[in-house]
Amino acid sequence: MAITPEKLNIRKLLEKHCDTMPFYVKEYVQSKSTAGLSYDTLLQYVYRYKHFFNWLLSEGHVEAENVASIPYSELDTLRKDTVEMYIQFLRNEDISKKKEKDDTESNAPEAQKLPEYRGEAIVALTIQALKSLFNYLTKETEDKDGECYFYRNVMSKIVTHKNGETASRRARDLNSVILNDDEISAYLKFIDNGYIETLESAEAKSRYERDKIRDLAINTLILGTGMRVGEIASIEMKNIHLHSRYIDVVRKGNKPDSVSVLESAIVDLERYMDVRESKYPGAKKSPFLFVSVYGGVVRPLSRRAIQNIVNKYTSAFFRNGKSPHKLRHSFAVDFIRSGGDIILLRDQLGHSDIKTTSLYTNMSSKDGEKVLNEMDKRR
Template sequence: MALTPDELQVLQRIEHQLKDMPYYVVEYIRSKKRAGLSADTLLQYLYQYQHFFQWLLREGLTDAIDTSSFSYTVLAKLKKQDVEMYLEYLQKESIPHENEAVKKRGQAVVALSVNALKSLFNYLTKETEDEDGESYFYRNVMSKIVLHTKKETASRRAQKISSVILNEHEINDFLQFIDQEYEITLTSGLALQRFNRDKDRDLAILSLFLGSGIRLGEMVRMLVKKVNLKKQMIDIKRKGSKEDTVRVMDQAFHHFREYIEIREAMYTGSKEVPFLFVTLYGGSARPLSRRAIENLVTKYTGAFAQGELHEPSQTTTQFCG
């Protein structure tokens, strides 16, 4: 299956990160990639390993001179107290942010680091094999690490869920706003020109989000050849490389079909692009990126929210979660 520019970029970043990783981490990444773990997840895990190894170097818990020469024997000998000290460091470390601001890591990032390390240690202690047919080591200190997270009550979860779900009436109002009223909010001639060019595409994207349950990553990877207009079906690739077929609801299919009909005429060179949703860059069609789709969702929901009760970030969560 063809890869989007975003996916190619992620794979390139993975290869770049692997240059500074010890051989057993490279083995781990290759193994999990074959098993279907997403490239996005693997890249995030590599960032966590780099940070962890750098901390071990600074703390003098290894004799290695850099992360690439990091022996797995260091991991085998780590104490539970060492790992707990690292997690405490993660929670307290100050992270530079925009406008020279400083912030702390959220609980989700700490949990990501723990999950990344647990996955690596499980691999090293259960799935590896040395010349004698034995795992690289057997003492898994990460199995002793339990991350306590704050639990929400059922009513709190329900409140959060209901705050981001649009009912049928609101969906109709939202799409009608884009179709008939959004251009009134534009003050630039160039912005109006681009909106008129992309209107059918954007309505198709938003309708699919709302009428099919397709998620952002699946939207980006959608292929023209996988669309069956007659049956109103689309073959998509789910998380973990799982193939699935989605039926497009009638309301969403109306906008979807209109985009298909004008795609090649409106976006020069789009016939040569296998991915369904495209944009013009330098006068030629190229696949629409994840960031571009996120931006257009934020743009429209933000404008719609100006006269509605919904907060832009809430509506965006419903589409791109």
Template sequence: MVLPCICRAKCLISSQLVLRNINALKSLFNYLTQETENKDGECYFYRNVFSKIKVTKEKVTANSRAKKISSVVLSDNEIDEFLHFVKFEYEKYLTTRQKSVFLRDKERDIAIISMLLGSGIRVSEIANLLIHDINFKKEQIDIIRKGNKEDTVLVLPSALAALEDYLKIRTERYKTATSMHYVFVTKYQGIAQPISVRAIQNLVGKYTKAFNSQGNALNSGKGLSPHKFRHTFASEWIRTGGNLVLLRDQLGHSSIETTTKYTNLSAAEGKKVIDKMDESRK
């Protein structure tokens, strides 16, 4: 009985992997035929040989999709516990050298995590955030979306407070030049450089792995990512009664259909509705 389930899971993973590879090649050839230029100012290729390859997306119900998202989002308590761990517990498990590096980056890392959880923006958008993009008074930031589109989003005041704490030590700690306009930086060979998307992904993974290793039950021991923080923000928005259209704008979705996947997140809420319906019929 177990074997067919295992085979089905393997086939599903394989088909998803093939689909991702095809889409990656489509994007690559689109880039080579549309955007790149050789020394003569011509694109490297004249035809996208992958453009005619048709792929069939797997059909997934809203409930199934919501269940998958629910398994990776943090509850309110988990958010508080995770941030508390990074702020006060993590350094206790480090060597002297590791602790030195952590203390240098502590305010920065807490600000990054808080901003991701407090705005729902993408990891690329936080990596490319500039100093003049921040408006503390209006509690919002200007960002560059996919397709190089400019947008403005709101940020939780608590996340902006963490950002302010980081900005207070940024210049002295990282020796940033006045020409360095990127908000989040790192030190490479003693010089301040913009932090990369991969570096942000790695630091999030590092803290969640450490959090789980200390016996915490964060998502059954699964690691998190900046994108899962995005899911967490969106699900919390819906749970607290947030408007779906405003959430679409906050997340930068091009279609409301993409945003609706967050409306089916809570199985517990669904159970409450069923119980109330049953009670009314008695």
């Protein structure tokens, strides 16, 4: 299996940051990487560990020369109130970027510069990362005597409270940003024919004419499979089965899987594959499906590039742009509305927990309204 340049860069970045971490964090990363946790997730976790360890040092809660030299014995004796203090600090830390003042900048009054705080998503990610590390250290490690490094897990005492919002309410909020059947059809036609009308320069129009068949295939594939951006970026030519209408992919956690594809998406995909080499000379040397040419060199599209492609077209077609994940949601809702089974949808989307998939059974509010209207007619 080929590894995308993007994943290779993430792995290199992970290795670089691990060099500044204590040995037991390096062991954790190696263990979880072997178990299938993605480099992307591990990199995000290491970022959170670095922030936490630096805070412990700056506040004098541990004694060490630097982050790399913090012994695990300090984590063994860490108190619950210290961790809670850190979580509160995380929520209240001003993360506004400090810009250097120079003669070209306008000197806005200091009072007008409002602080910027982290969202709860980062706080939740930090807690999740620390829980994972402490679980590993207290359950999976082995010293020379075959014992865990320590057994007191302070993170097991940290309780997180889930959002009390109901699944129905979350579904209704999400329902407002997905595409309905007519919008999906109109949007795809816009990519194929209408987008050029929004362009002014000859260069932009020329670039659009080169890329539109590829870009249409990307958007159609998301709307025709519900695949994640990372999965689409890593599709290899050898794993596409046009006649059987499925694609072999690698899911989150490096799990191999096969994804069924709508016939309409197969048509656009085949159309792209027919012109792939002529539009992007040298493409046949790349194992990856979606490519572009930079400086005369063919390169696979990264996740960020695919996100930008989707955002470019959705921003031009809708009042507000829609992320690839919104297109994925649109596929899922359409699947349920078309009579699809929630178990089949779970497998199609690659969810590991049916609870995640169950959100989509609540998203068809119009269907619920139809039922209520029918009830009224009979009363």
